[in-house]
Amino acid sequence: MKGQRVLITGGTGGLGLGVVPAILAQGAELTIPYQKESEVERLKHHLSATEFSKIRFVAANLLNEAVVEQLIDDMGRVDVLIHLVGGFAMGKTHEYAYEAWKQDFDLNLHTTFLACKHSLRKMLEQGYGRIVTVGSRGAVQPVGQLASYGASKAAVVALTKAIADETKGTNITANCVLPSVIDTPANREAMGTTEADRWVKPESLAQVICFLASEAAQDLRGATIPVYGSI
Numbered sequence: 001m002k003g004q005r006v007l008i009t010g011g012t013g014g015l016g017l018g019v020v021p022a023i024l025a026q027g028a029e030l031t032i033p034y035q036k037e038s039e040v041e042r043l044k045h046h047l048s049a050t051e052f053s054k055i056r057f058v059a060a061n062l063l064n065e066a067v068v069e070q071l072i073d074d075m076g077r078v079d080v081l082i083h084l085v086g087g088f089a090m091g092k093t094h095e096y097a098y099e100a101w102k103q104d105f106d107l108n109l110h111t112t113f114l115a116c117k118h119s120l121r122k123m124l125e126q127g128y129g130r131i132v133t134v135g136s137r138g139a140v141q142p143v144g145q146l147a148s149y150g151a152s153k154a155a156v157v158a159l160t161k162a163i164a165d166e167t168k169g170t171n172i173t174a175n176c177v178l179p180s181v182i183d184t185p186a187n188r189e190a191m192g193t194t195e196a197d198r199w200v201k202p203e204s205l206a207q208v209i210c211f212l213a214s215e216a217a218q219d220l221r222g223a224t225i226p227v228y229g230s231i
């Protein structure tokens, strides 16, 4: 990935703490859109000053198509898109607010669509690209009280497979990782640390993502890779 332009959305989130250093170690030129300054500060504490100085941070709400288009146009080219943005909310279906359902689809699916759409535009011009999206185990093994999460992540899988089909015959690929529970600061805070050694480490998931984002993964298309750790 040396010299390649890599866009990591959600790079300041919990998973980003593992993915960003791994991608920087490959010699890539990184752009990270963010919303909260506090998360940029948190990432800063996980990186050396030299690593941090190599990242271009851009304040951007990825639900605004004009903002996504500008972000990607400003990059000039996009060799790799790693779309980490996403999140979950819980609730029984018969009690779930329609507004909350739509917000979950915004966060998980619609950000993925916009980031993929505009990155693909560049990748098709360039004739090269790697797209890595993040689904969830819940996309293929849905569980109760997480219907909107499972449904929106299943849609991320479908979108990724559709892109893989559309880009057959090119050097552009799209694949999706399906994590179970990731060992992030937010999960430790919410669930304690008793089970944490069985969760997937961000650094471990980062290695899978790095391979999917590499030139070597040219023949892997539309894969959904379970990365479940020991749970």
Ligand SMILES: NC(=O)c1ccc[n+]([C@@H]2O[C@H](COP(=O)([O-])OP(=O)(O)OC[C@H]3O[C@@H](n4cnc5c(N)ncnc54)[C@H](OP(=O)(O)O)[C@@H]3O)[C@@H](O)[C@H]2O)c1
Binding pocket: 009, 010, 011, 012, 013, 014, 015, 016, 033, 034, 035, 036, 037, 039, 060, 061, 062, 063, 083, 084, 085, 086, 087, 088, 107, 111, 134, 135, 136, 137, 178, 179, 180, 181, 182, 183, 184, 186, 187
């Ligand atoms: N954590 C887990 O156990 C787990 C398990 C399975 C799958 N996953 C998936 O893995 C991915 C990363 O999870 P995570 O734990 O790192 O989540 P996270 O800590 O909540 O990070 C999500 C990131 O997305 C950004 N984001 C959200 N909405 C945005 C928007 N409209 N525009 C721009 N940025 C936006 C957030 O930035 P701001 O905070 O600044 O808005 C944050 O940096 C997600 O797709 C998640 O669904 C996570």
